[in-house]
Amino acid sequence: MKHFPKLLLATAVVFASCSNDDDNTTPMTDDDQGMDPMIEAPLTYNFERNGETTVSFSGQTTRILMAEELVDDFKDFDNATEAAMLAKYTHEEGQDNFENADLNASDKNIRSKTAASRDYFSANATEATAIKDQFEQYINVQITEVFPNELVAAAPGVAGQIADGSSTRYVTGQGLEMDQAFTKGLMGALMADQMLNNYLGEAVLDEGDNRANNDEGVLAEGKNYTTMEHKWDEAYGYLFGTSQNLANPLPTVGDDDSFLNKYLGRVEGDADFAGIAQEIYDAFKLGRAAIVGGDYDLRDEQADIIQQKVSEIIAIRAVYYLQQGKNGIEAEDFGAAFHDISEGWGFIYSLRFTRNPSTDDTYFTRAEVDGILEALLADGANGLWDVTPATLDTLSEQIAAKFSFTVAQAGSTD
Amino acid sequence: MIKKMLLILLSGFVLACSSDDPAPDNNNGGDGDGNNGGGDTASFDRAALLTNWTDNIIVPAYEDFLPITETLEASVMAFAASPDLAGLDQVRADWLSAYRAFQWVSMFEIGPAEDARYRVRLNTYPADKATIDEFRAASSYNLELPSTIDAQGFPAMDYLLYGLADNDTDILAFYTTDANAANNLNYLVDLASIIKTLTTEVRDNWVAEFAASFKANTDASATGSIDKFTNDFIFYYEKALRAGKFGIPAGVFSTDPLPENVEGFYNKEISKELALEALQATQNFFNGNGQSGGNGNGFKSYLDFLNTIKNGEDLSTLINDQFDLARLAINALDDNFVNQIQTNNTAMLEAYDELQRNVILIKVDMLQALSIDVDFVDTDGD
Numbered sequence: 001m002k003h004f005p006k007l008l009l010a011t012a013v014v015f016a017s018c019s020n021d022d023d024n025t026t027p028m029t030d031d032d033q034g035m036d037p038m039i040e041a042p043l044t045y046n047f048e049r050n051g052e053t054t055v056s057f058s059g060q061t062t063r064i065l066m067a068e069e070l071v072d073d074f075k076d077f078d079n080a081t082e083a084a085m086l087a088k089y090t091h092e093e094g095q096d097n098f099e100n101a102d103l104n105a106s107d108k109n110i111r112s113k114t115a116a117s118r119d120y121f122s123a124n125a126t127e128a129t130a131i132k133d134q135f136e137q138y139i140n141v142q143i144t145e146v147f148p149n150e151l152v153a154a155a156p157g158v159a160g161q162i163a164d165g166s167s168t169r170y171v172t173g174q175g176l177e178m179d180q181a182f183t184k185g186l187m188g189a190l191m192a193d194q195m196l197n198n199y200l201g202e203a204v205l206d207e208g209d210n211r212a213n214n215d216e217g218v219l220a221e222g223k224n225y226t227t228m229e230h231k232w233d234e235a236y237g238y239l240f241g242t243s244q245n246l247a248n249p250l251p252t253v254g255d256d257d258s259f260l261n262k263y264l265g266r267v268e269g270d271a272d273f274a275g276i277a278q279e280i281y282d283a284f285k286l287g288r289a290a291i292v293g294g295d296y297d298l299r300d301e302q303a304d305i306i307q308q309k310v311s312e313i314i315a316i317r318a319v320y321y322l323q324q325g326k327n328g329i330e331a332e333d334f335g336a337a338f339h340d341i342s343e344g345w346g347f348i349y350s351l352r353f354t355r356n357p358s359t360d361d362t363y364f365t366r367a368e369v370d371g372i373l374e375a376l377l378a379d380g381a382n383g384l385w386d387v388t389p390a391t392l393d394t395l396s397e398q399i400a401a402k403f404s405f406t407v408a409q410a411g412s413t414d
Numbered sequence: 415m416i417k418k419m420l421l422i423l424l425s426g427f428v429l430a431c432s433s434d435d436p437a438p439d440n441n442n443g444g445d446g447d448g449n450n451g452g453g454d455t456a457s458f459d460r461a462a463l464l465t466n467w468t469d470n471i472i473v474p475a476y477e478d479f480l481p482i483t484e485t486l487e488a489s490v491m492a493f494a495a496s497p498d499l500a501g502l503d504q505v506r507a508d509w510l511s512a513y514r515a516f517q518w519v520s521m522f523e524i525g526p527a528e529d530a531r532y533r534v535r536l537n538t539y540p541a542d543k544a545t546i547d548e549f550r551a552a553s554s555y556n557l558e559l560p561s562t563i564d565a566q567g568f569p570a571m572d573y574l575l576y577g578l579a580d581n582d583t584d585i586l587a588f589y590t591t592d593a594n595a596a597n598n599l600n601y602l603v604d605l606a607s608i609i610k611t612l613t614t615e616v617r618d619n620w621v622a623e624f625a626a627s628f629k630a631n632t633d634a635s636a637t638g639s640i641d642k643f644t645n646d647f648i649f650y651y652e653k654a655l656r657a658g659k660f661g662i663p664a665g666v667f668s669t670d671p672l673p674e675n676v677e678g679f680y681n682k683e684i685s686k687e688l689a690l691e692a693l694q695a696t697q698n699f700f701n702g703n704g705q706s707g708g709n710g711n712g713f714k715s716y717l718d719f720l721n722t723i724k725n726g727e728d729l730s731t732l733i734n735d736q737f738d739l740a741r742l743a744i745n746a747l748d749d750n751f752v753n754q755i756q757t758n759n760t761a762m763l764e765a766y767d768e769l770q771r772n773v774i775l776i777k778v779d780m781l782q783a784l785s786i787d788v789d790f791v792d793t794d795g796d
Contacts, residue, residue, distance in 0.1 A: 153559060163560035166534045324791075335560070413791050 039293040041285035044247040045236060047229070047292060054225040055247070057237025060194075062108045064242050064257050066091060067186055069098050070110065071258060074142050074179030075170065077150045082143040086136060111135075114189045117197035118204050120353070120362070127366060131189055131352075135182060142178040146170050156382035164335035169342075174383025175334070177342035184317075184346020187259045188353035191238040192310055195260075196355040199235035200303040206296075215294050228291050232299075235306070236284050239264065253277050260313065267313050270320075272409040280309045304357035311354035311363060315403050316410040318347035319396045323411030326392040338384050341376065341392075348372050351399070363402050372398065458719050459711075460632040463702075464639055466711035468625045471704035475519045476617035478705065479512075483610040486512045490606040494599040497589040499582060505602075506575050510684065512609070513568045517691035518705050519613075521650040524643050525628060526619030530612050531563075533654065539569035540675050543577070546570055550601040551594055557608060569677075571605050574598070577680030636787060644713075645789045648777050651696055656769040659689045663755055664762040671759050676751040685751035689744055693769075697737040700776075713780065722783040724775075729783065733775045740768040 047054045070088040073080040087097045093107040115121050115131035145159045150170070152160035157173045171177050198204050205228055212218075214228040223230070243249030243256045254265015268277040287302030321344030328337025351364040351372075364372075372395050380386025396407045486508040493501035516536060523533045535557075542564040549555040549565055557566045564570070579585045588598050631639040657667070658677070665671035678684040698704060702712025714730040722729040743765040748754040754762050781788065 151556065151559060151561075153556075161560050163531055163534075163563075166538060166563065168560040168563075 039286070039289050039295050039298060041282060041289050045240070045249075045281070045285055045288065046247045047288060049224055052224050054229055055233050055236075056223070056225060056230060057233045057241050059108055060234055060237025061241035062103060062106050063110060063113060063190065064238070064259060065100060066098065066103050066106075066108070066110055067183075067190065068258055069100065069103070071179060071183045071186075074139075074182065077147060080143070080147075082139060085139045085143070089135065089139070110186070110190060113194055114186070115193060115353075117193045117201070117353075119197040119201040119355075119360070120193060121197075134349075135186065135189070138178045138182040138185075141172060142182075145172055146178060156385040162335040162338065164333075164339045167335075167339075169335055169339050171338050171342070172383075174377055175338040175341075175385050176345060176383065177339060180339065180342035181346045181349065183258055184343050185349040187263070187346065188314060188350020191260045192314060192350060193353040195235045195238040196307045196310055197353065199231045199238075200306060201360075202300065205231050205299070205303075211296065214291060226291075229288070232284075232288050232291055236288075239280070239284075239310070250277055250281055260310065263313050263317050264310075266413075267316050270316075270409075270413050272405065272414075273312075273316065276309055276312070280306055283309070307355040307357045311356070312403060312405070314347055314350045314354055315363070315399055316405060318344055318351060319399050319405075319407055319410035320344075320412075321347060322392045322396045322399075323407065325387075326389045326396075329387060329392065330389055334385070341384055341387070345373065345376065348376075348395075348399070364399075458716055460634070460638075460640055461629065463711045463716060464629045464632060466702055466709050467643070468620075468629050470707040470709060471699065471702075472522050473617075473620050473625060474707050475522065475704055476613065476620060479515050479519050480610075480613050480617050482508075482512045482515045483606075483613045487603075487606040487610045490603050493589070494603050497586065497595075497599065499586055502575070502582065502586055502589075509568070509571055509575060510681075513678070513684070513688060514691050516568065517688055518695045520654060520692065521647055521696060521699065523650065524646045525624040526616040528646075529619075530616055531560075532612055532616055533650075534563045535612060536567040536609055537569065537654075537677075538563040538567060539572075539658075539677055540679060541565065541569040541573045543573055546573060546601075550574075550598050553597040553600060557604065566605055566608055568609070569679075571602065572678055572680045574602050574605070575680070576682070634785065636789060640784075641786045642789070644781070644784065644786050647696070647699065648773075648781075648788070649790055651769075651776065652773050655689070655692050655696060656766065656773060659685070659692065659751075660762060660766040660769060663751060664759055664766055665755075666763070666766060671755045671762075673752045673755040676755070679752065682750050682752065684749070686744060686747050686749045686754075689751075690741065693737065693741055693744065697734070697741075700733060700737070713776075713784075717780060717783055720783055722779075724779055729775065729779055733772060733780065736768070736772040736775055740765065740772065743768045 045055065066088060070085060073085050073088070084097070087095065089109070090111045091097050091103070091106070091109040094105065096104050098104050111132055114135060115128040121128040149158070149160040152158065154160035154162040154171050154173075154175070159171060159173045161168050161170050163169075169177055170179075207227075209218075210226070210228045210231075214226040217226070219225060220227045220230060225233070239260050240246060240249040240256070243261065244252045249256065249261075253268060254262055256262070264277055264280065267273045268275075283302040283305040287299045287306070290296070290298035290302065321340045325337045325341035325344060328334070328340055348369060352362055352366060352369045354363040355361070356363050375391060375395060376387060377383040379388050379391055393407070396411065400407045400410060486505075489501070489504045489508045493505050519527075520533050520537060527533065545562070545565045549562075555562065555565070576585070578588045589595050589602075592598060628639045628643075631637070633639075633641075635641060661667060663672050663675040676685045677688050695705070698708070700712060701714045702708050702710040714734070717730040717733075718728065724732060743761075747761055747765060748757070751762065777788065
């Protein structure tokens with residue numbers, strides 16, 4: 001049994017070329033007797049034990065798919081009801097809440113993992129509950145304020161529809177789109193929070209006997225993975241859980257969900273940040289290989305990279321949409337501006353769930369986030385109808401100041 | 415031909431490698447090494463260009479189009495007063511004339527047209543059949559709402575004139591014996607009236623005030639008229655012409671082709687004709703001309719003034735050659751793009767590719783030469 005970790009290492013699989021050729025695998029060799037074997041990341045996120053994969057993140061895939069169905073309801077004026085949307089949010093196993101039967105059969109739901117990370121919320125039930133309720137509130141406003149005004153032209157103080165080019169946006173009397181606030185906010189409260197502050201935190205990775213079990217190759221009951229391996233995979237699943245190729249997700253990054261994957265793709269597409277997708281992916285692979293090899297310092301270094309970069313995705317897009325919104329306001333194109341700022345609203349809400357690896361705490365406190373959101377609506381009586389370019393610039397600077405990027409870099413796509 | 419193909423291949427190569435070039439070389443006189451010409455954008459007579467665009471092309475285009483929309487409205491009203499087959503044919507003929515003429519104003523989505531959301535209200539397709547059916551049955555609708563853009567304009571009339579039934583007798587019955595005939599006629603009249611009213615509004619606003627301010631704003635900056643309209647022109651070419659008329663129905667942006675998304679879907683004979691009109695309109699505009707007027711002061715003359723050379727050839731020549739290649743490819747297609755997509759979508763995709771090649775020459779090379787930044791981004795799709 002003493003040599004078992006080395007056997008584990010030997011079974012980590014490396015892809016020999018950068019093609020998508022899944023069959024072309026070469027086992028990593030453990031060719032010396034040294035005490036500090038070199039840990040290398042495989043070319044794709046592919047790890048095996050005894051010829052079977054050890055990677056599993058189906059629960060994350062399930063929650064992303066549940067969220068996709070729920071956010072679609074925000075514009076389903078003819079069919080959606082508040083009760084049905086809440087039932088998707090708080091799904092119970094066997095309930096017929098989704099179109100996808102697999103989701104109905106699942107015992108997972110969205111609400112239970114919203115603002116539910118170990119590191120941020122296990123001893124912060126007050127804020128966690130307020131956040132979970134916030135998303136219910138978005139649903140409530142959409143159904144009670146926006147839906148009745150489906151066929152009303154939006155105006156200051158009046159919910160309704162407004163043109164954004166050839167698209168139609170549906171906003172509250174304050175000019176906010178609830179579906180955007182919900183979708184982009186959930187990206188932080190569910191996906192980023194679980195990834196950065198739960199699965200990549202030491203409290204979860206090293207919980208109980210996780211290290212000893214991982215060192216000894218003790219598998220989770222009935223599974224082919226150690227608990228620590230699985231926790232790491234679950235973090236990966238919130239970014240790549242609906243990718244077309246789960247082990248090699250970068251070729252389609254940006255196209256695979258409406259949440260973090262989508263916006264990793266968007267940030268990657270900005271020349272100022274190109275390479276971020278590969279950095280995050282590489283960190284996931286190397287960190288996972290480090291777990292297989294029992295090198296927890298290396299693991300935590302990779303977790304730091306992911307925490308930093310995923311936080312940047314959220315912050316960059318928050319600034320981007322505020323700047324795009326500013327352009328729209330200046331051009332008096334309110335429909336385009338409201339849509340952009342509403343997306344930004346969700347990203348700002350998500351800033352609460354970012355994580356600065358040098359402090360292991362959020363970049364933005366609850367009070368800071370609330371302050372920014374309040375400021376967006378505070379230039380006049382009618383919220384975004386009155387917001388000024390100066391306010392949007394000030395808030396953009398406030399966000400960018402905590403990071404190494406500039407407002408100009410984040411504010412455009414090139 | 416081989417030479418032309420080589421040029422195209424070479425220009426593609428330069429593009430691929432040019433993104434991280436150092437600052438454009440400003441003193442090349444035509445040796446073909448740089449993308450940028452030797453001229454100075456500031457010394458070009460921008461006022462004369464804006465005057466030609468405004469007084470000889472854009473305003474005359476609306477002046478030409480307006481009476482055609484009035485004719486359409488009149489024939490629809492006559493048809494409503496006494497609906498018969500001859501009247502239906504007249505409405506169809508006038509609708510087609512107007513749809514064709516619209517291709518010459520559709521690209522001018524700036525100022526009054528932008529404020530009126532003119533293009534999306536006149537030509538969003540595919541038409542939303544279910545919503546149109548609902549509206550005309552209920553006789554209750556607000557066609558000013560943004561969500562109703564696909565229930566009005568030329569595509570909605572296309573459905574009402576050609577798509578209600580399989581043959582003319584049955585279509586006519588919707589306007590004569592159908593229990594809802596009066597509402598159906600009202601809806602048709604409303605659609606024609608909106609086209610005329612919006613066109614009047616846009617024309618009037620150009621003449622009354624926008625033309626003067628548009629011509630006066632000669633700034634070489636993002637808010638100058640040339641920069642703004644150039645962006646609108648490219649947006650039109652890329653989104654409405656290339657993507658709308660070709661790429662989307664051919665399935666370039668979807669898993670499968672979407673033949674029901676062609677322009678003039680119910681008429682079944684005019685998608686090619688409309689596309690060719692639009693192509694001619696954009697090429698004429700590039701060359702500083704309208705359908706009839708224009709003194710040649712436009713993108714071509716601007717590029718030539720700057721002596722913009724690409725691989726030893728005038729960029730303006732390359733762009734005109736590419737317009738011609740696109741026309742050649744479109745001419746080879748079936749009159750009805752639905753047939754084309756269903757029988758040989760590859761030819762449709764080839765036409766799209768020819769159009770796309772000019773996106774690169776215009777949006778990348780031309781904008782670089784004119785020192786104009788792109789001011790629109792692809793939307794998220796959400």
